[in-house]
Amino acid sequence: MEQLQQITLETLPKAFMHLLDEVKELKTLLIQKNRQPQSTADQWFDLNELCNYHPDKPKPATVYGWVFASKIPVNKGGKKLRFLKSEIDEWLKQGRKMTLVESSLKAEQYLKNQ
Template sequence: MTQIQPDKGLEWLSVSELSEYLPTHPVEHTIYCWTSNKQIPFHKKGKRIMFLKSEIDEWMQDNKSRSRAEIMNEAIAYVQSTRKVI
């Protein structure tokens, strides 16, 4: 992989490198759709889209699938918090 190493020593990935890095190996078109929909953290310099590896790692951890029980508990909490008291 060819990473851009700025002065701060951060590890950067291109779209093709990100495709190789992610466990599902999405096609580049999918990654471009994610950036277009602001679903994935990215940085744009001119026309070039780059990804900070540390942000991608955090994004993958934050985007775990929730269980039905977790979704149900969130729904109940939301309904209870928005319920009007008469």
């Protein structure tokens, strides 16, 4: 909202509603921030935690197949599989397909560099 230079009786309700909206937005942001984990340390997943975290909720047998085929980043501690959240997040992002616009821009950039 543009800054109100002068608040008059006519603009007072609009200014008041704007302030209420701003306070609600700030409150929502503070609540969201307080719900986020405060620790910046990376998180380790065991096999079941990974299955629950992964968006597709794969079965453990599927994850074992990915590990065997070296498709997923994994750390082994003895016989246990451990997965680092940051590595899993990066791995999941690599599977993202480009949008048509992104593909077009990439093709144009490639042709310009030729």
